[in-house]
Amino acid sequence: MKRRSARELFEAVATWVDRRSPQTLFARALIIIVVPMLLLQALSAWWFYSQRGDNVTNRLALLVVRDLRALIALHDQFPDADHRAWIVDHARTDLFTSVRFRPGRVPPFRSPEHFDIVAREVQGALDADLRKPYYLDNSIGGDQLFVEIQLTPDTVMEAYIPYLRLTFGSSFAYVLAQVGLALVLFGLAIWFMRRELVPIEHLGVAAEALGKGREVPDFAFSGGTREVRNTAIAFRTMGIRLRRSIQQRTEMLAGVSHDLRTPLTRMKLSLAMLPDSPEAKELGDDVGDMERMIEGYLAFARGEGDEETAPSDLSDILEDVAAGARRDNAEVAVTWSGDMNVELRPIAIKRCITNLVSNALRHGKRAAIHATRGRTSVEITVDDNGPGIPEERYEDVFRPFVRLDESRNIDTGGSGLGLTIARDIARSHGGDVTLAKSPLGGLRVVVRLPV
Numbered sequence: 001m002k003r004r005s006a007r008e009l010f011e012a013v014a015t016w017v018d019r020r021s022p023q024t025l026f027a028r029a030l031i032i033i034v035v036p037m038l039l040l041q042a043l044s045a046w047w048f049y050s051q052r053g054d055n056v057t058n059r060l061a062l063l064v065v066r067d068l069r070a071l072i073a074l075h076d077q078f079p080d081a082d083h084r085a086w087i088v089d090h091a092r093t094d095l096f097t098s099v100r101f102r103p104g105r106v107p108p109f110r111s112p113e114h115f116d117i118v119a120r121e122v123q124g125a126l127d128a129d130l131r132k133p134y135y136l137d138n139s140i141g142g143d144q145l146f147v148e149i150q151l152t153p154d155t156v157m158e159a160y161i162p163y164l165r166l167t168f169g170s171s172f173a174y175v176l177a178q179v180g181l182a183l184v185l186f187g188l189a190i191w192f193m194r195r196e197l198v199p200i201e202h203l204g205v206a207a208e209a210l211g212k213g214r215e216v217p218d219f220a221f222s223g224g225t226r227e228v229r230n231t232a233i234a235f236r237t238m239g240i241r242l243r244r245s246i247q248q249r250t251e252m253l254a255g256v257s258h259d260l261r262t263p264l265t266r267m268k269l270s271l272a273m274l275p276d277s278p279e280a281k282e283l284g285d286d287v288g289d290m291e292r293m294i295e296g297y298l299a300f301a302r303g304e305g306d307e308e309t310a311p312s313d314l315s316d317i318l319e320d321v322a323a324g325a326r327r328d329n330a331e332v333a334v335t336w337s338g339d340m341n342v343e344l345r346p347i348a349i350k351r352c353i354t355n356l357v358s359n360a361l362r363h364g365k366r367a368a369i370h371a372t373r374g375r376t377s378v379e380i381t382v383d384d385n386g387p388g389i390p391e392e393r394y395e396d397v398f399r400p401f402v403r404l405d406e407s408r409n410i411d412t413g414g415s416g417l418g419l420t421i422a423r424d425i426a427r428s429h430g431g432d433v434t435l436a437k438s439p440l441g442g443l444r445v446v447v448r449l450p451v
């Protein structure tokens with residue numbers, strides 16, 4: 001077997017515990033608080049009973065034996081019957097011990113196996129402090145300990161000592177108090193914990209909304225700890241900056257594209273004035289290309305604008321796209337399964353799917369759209385029966401202005417922005433667009449949107 005370092009072992013144990021313990025922060029935090037608390041209580045109770053408890057019992061036993069010694073001394077001094085009665089009387093009322101004197105001898109005593117701690121302590125005290133023959137019995141019942149002591153060769157003192165004098169109260173009350181207190185503290189801990197966790201939960205919701213390109217809810221992070229509050233503030237600022245910078249980028253590019261249209265128009269006019277020549281024709285094609293690119297980009301920038309996410313019916317959007325394509329006599333099938341109510345930017349998503357369907361119909365004769373609702377996302381696939389794309393070009397075609405067909409044939413190519421825009425839209429929803437082989441023979445484009 002391979003030897004493992006202590007560090008690896010520690011890591012393994014930590015991973016094991018991690019996988020088997022509850023996954024929520026709340027539950028874990030509670031465990032972190034409660035387990036040490038219970039351990040501490042158990043340990044202190046054990047320590048109290050085993051150490052202090054023995055100690056106290058020992059002293060109580062000693063005191064009882066001292067009382068017996070005092071009674072014996074009195075009896076030695078005043079052995080007449082009147083004084084005996086007086087001693088017995090006072091033992092009962094003052095020492096809660098019923099005492100009797102009788103002639104005879106104590107039976108021989110061997111300490112039995114099942115002596116309890118109290119009897120053992122009394123036995124020890126008798127051995128240490130009295131040095132007279134004695135007999136001890138803790139099985140007479142009635143919560144009493146029975147002691148016989150040989151006073152003189154023919155006199156025996158019998159004493160019934162209540163256990164009350166030898167123990168220090170019921171442990172039941174102590175345990176009850178401990179448990180009760182623990183429950184109260186536990187309740188308080190749960191309550192405070194919940195309060196602390198709300199801002200963290202809100203933070204999670206806000207992060208998710210930002211990731212999916214949705215409006216970030218404006219939680220009041222006034223509650224929680226300073227760390228959470230700072231994180232929340234930093235997070236919100238980041239969200240605002242992110243939006244602003246995206247907006248700025250889009251606006252700037254839209255501005256540039258828009259401004260380029262005027263010189264392009266002028267160039268087109270100048271070209272029209274030129275006499276017909278192959279060079280002029282080439283230049284005209286190039287200008288045409290540039291115009292289409294700019295139109296495409298402007299359309300994209302306009303669409304991205306300020307559209308907000310809204311609960312939408314995805315099947316409606318898909319049917320819309322298909323209906324648009326069918327107007328050009330194309331064959332497009334639309335199917336879906338599961339709940340199609342999704343929170344998204346409908347115009348943007350419609351543009352995304354339209355781009356994909358127009359690609360499919362440009363390269364194939366038939367297109368099929370299918371949407372499936374999963375647990376965490378919807379998946380829209382657009383299939384076609386065209387030639388498809390070689391696998392090693394899958395990533396390339398997403399780059400702006402990349403077209404595999406390098407000919408300038410307007411029938412087979414556009415500006416090369418279609419897939420770029422489609423992916424951009426999906427990613428702004430927190431999803432993505434990927435490519436695969438289609439069962440129809442051509443390309444399959446998969447749009448995944450988180451829900």
Ligand SMILES: Nc1ncnc2c1ncn2[C@@H]1O[C@H](COP(=O)(O)OP(=O)(O)OP(=O)(O)O)[C@@H](O)[C@H]1O
Binds near residue numbers: 359384404420
């Ligand atoms: N369904 C498809 N089948 C085969 N090739 C495809 C398919 N979709 C896209 N392509 C290839 O990927 C390239 C990029 O596609 P993209 O949609 O980004 O641009 P485009 O269709 O050329 O132009 P635009 O969509 O902007 O009009 C296309 O030029 C084409 O070569």
Ligand SMILES: [Mg+2]
Binds near residue numbers: 355358414
């Ligand atoms: Mg396209």
